[in-house]
Amino acid sequence: MGPFILRRLFFLIFVLFGVSVLIFGILMSFSPERRAAAYITTPQQAKDLPRLVRTYGLDDPFYIQYGRWVGEVAAGNLGWSLVAAQPVWTAFWMYFPVTLELNLYAAPLIIWFGIWLGTRSAIHRDDWFDHLSRVFAIIGWSLPTFLFALVLLMVFYGYFRMFPPGIIGDETALYIMNHPESFSRYTGMVTVDGILNGNWRVALDGLRHLVLPVTTQVIVVVALLMRVMRSGMIEELSKDYVITARAKGADDRTVHLRHARKNALIPVVTVAGQLVAFSMEGSIAVEVVFNRQGMGWWLAESATQLDMPVLMGMCLFMGLVFVITNLVIDILYAAIDPRIRLV
Numbered sequence: 001m002g003p004f005i006l007r008r009l010f011f012l013i014f015v016l017f018g019v020s021v022l023i024f025g026i027l028m029s030f031s032p033e034r035r036a037a038a039y040i041t042t043p044q045q046a047k048d049l050p051r052l053v054r055t056y057g058l059d060d061p062f063y064i065q066y067g068r069w070v071g072e073v074a075a076g077n078l079g080w081s082l083v084a085a086q087p088v089w090t091a092f093w094m095y096f097p098v099t100l101e102l103n104l105y106a107a108p109l110i111i112w113f114g115i116w117l118g119t120r121s122a123i124h125r126d127d128w129f130d131h132l133s134r135v136f137a138i139i140g141w142s143l144p145t146f147l148f149a150l151v152l153l154m155v156f157y158g159y160f161r162m163f164p165p166g167i168i169g170d171e172t173a174l175y176i177m178n179h180p181e182s183f184s185r186y187t188g189m190v191t192v193d194g195i196l197n198g199n200w201r202v203a204l205d206g207l208r209h210l211v212l213p214v215t216t217q218v219i220v221v222v223a224l225l226m227r228v229m230r231s232g233m234i235e236e237l238s239k240d241y242v243i244t245a246r247a248k249g250a251d252d253r254t255v256h257l258r259h260a261r262k263n264a265l266i267p268v269v270t271v272a273g274q275l276v277a278f279s280m281e282g283s284i285a286v287e288v289v290f291n292r293q294g295m296g297w298w299l300a301e302s303a304t305q306l307d308m309p310v311l312m313g314m315c316l317f318m319g320l321v322f323v324i325t326n327l328v329i330d331i332l333y334a335a336i337d338p339r340i341r342l343v
Contacts, residue, residue, distance in 0.1 A: 005327065012323045019319040020073075023312050024066050032058040035308065073316070079309025083301045088313045091298070097188030098167060098294030099287070103279050104189070105210055106217040111272050114222045118229020118268070119261055123252075125234060133226065140223035146285040149216045153289060156212060163211040165290040172205040213290045217283060221275055228271050232264030262336060269332050277318075277325040 027035065036052040053059055057068065072078075076089055084091035121133040156162045168176075168190050176183050186196050191210070194203030236242065237260050245255050280295070287296035295314070302310035 005331075008323070008327045008330070012320070015323050016316060016319050019315055020070070020312075021066070023315045024069060025062075027308055027312065028062055028065070030306075030308070034306070078313040081302070081310050082305055082307045083298060083310065088309045091310075092313065092317075093188070095293065095295050095298045098292055099280065099296060101189035101191060101206075102210065102213055102217065102283075102286070102292065102294065103276070104192075106214045106221075107276050107279065109214070109218045110222045110225060110275065113218065114225025114272070115229050115261075115265070115268060117222070117226040119233055119256070119264075121226065121230045122233030122237065122264075123256055130230075133230075137223040137227050140219050141227075143220065144285075145216065145220050145283065146289055148220060149212070149286055149289040152212050152216060163208060165212070165292075166209055167206070167292055168202070168209060169205050172202055176202065209290075209292075213286050213292060216286050216290075217279070221279075225268065225271055225275065229264060229268050232267050233260055236260040236264045265336050266333060269329055269336065273325045273329040273332075277321050280318075280321050 032053045033049045035058050036049045036056065057065065060068075078088035078092075080086075081088045081091045084094070086094075117133050117136075121130045124130050153165060157164055183197050183199060183202065184193070186193050190206030191203045194200065194206055233256075237256075242255055242260055245259055250259075284296040284300045286292070287294045288300055298310065299314055301307070302314075
């Protein structure tokens with residue numbers, strides 16, 4: 001397994017190279033003056049764009065500019081973010097924990113509910129539970145995320161005054177600001193930092209603000225995973241080894257959970273891994289509607305303002321995430337099915 005992992009990590013270099021060339025090529029379609037806007041950090045610099053073009057060599061040939069950019073990225077300089085008004089690398093570590101915290105709670109629920117619902121739906125095929133779960137899947141998958149998020153926000157916060165938007169309440173934010181000596185930001189995730197500091201007031205307030213975003217993420221995304229699990233289970237339950245196991249006297253629990261479900265997990269692992277990878281980019285609809293300024297919010301704002309350094313940095317980040325995710329998926333394949341060998 002070691003050589004396999006090293007080989008896949010080596011291929012990561014070529015993946016990131018291809019992604020960077022593609023994105024940089026798109027960036028070069030903009031005029032030098034437009035690209036110079038990415039280097040503006042003060043109002044005075046905006047008055048002399050030609051000087052910025054000459055300073056940063058934005059009118060040089062493609063290969064020279066690309067080599068210069070790669071060197072800057074290797075040194076940890078991803079450019080300046082107009083949206084965050086600070087370097088991209090610094091802003092990334094400000095927004096990333098917000099998205100990571102959301103997925104820390106949503107991803108396990110999505111995987112657990114998806115596998116459980118799909119398994120139960122396949123076992124009770126064509127009865128009331130199966131029909132109900134399929135209706136849920138169709139509604140959850142077809143309903144626009146932003147619409148479902150708005151409905152939850154209007155009902156629970158607008159009417160019941162529960163589960164407010166944002167990351168943390170104003171009172172809790174003031175408490176943290178006024179007591180820096182008793183509250184350390186270890187991870188940037190409110191609930192985790194609250195637990196690590198032993199401050200349950202902060203942790204519970206962070207959880208209160210996470211309820212609606214996590215609920216939206218789970219209901220919308222779990223539908224796909226449930227459908228894949230159901231299809232896989234139905235296919236496995238019709239195979240000869242299941243019939244043989246029943247003929248040998250195996251009970252339903254053994255047949256369903258130890259044999260059929262384990263074999264049906266292969267496609268589920270693939271889909272779950274891709275969903276987790278996509279979610280690390282941030283759910284734009286969820287973060288915008290619930291005013292959680294994470295990666296999705298940052299990406300949406302950067303796209304509308306053509307904040308090119310951010311967009312290029314996010315593309316490189318997603319390339320890295322997908323390569324690592326696919327590596328983990330391949331390792332899980334071998335763990336689930338011993339017949340699969342990593343070569």
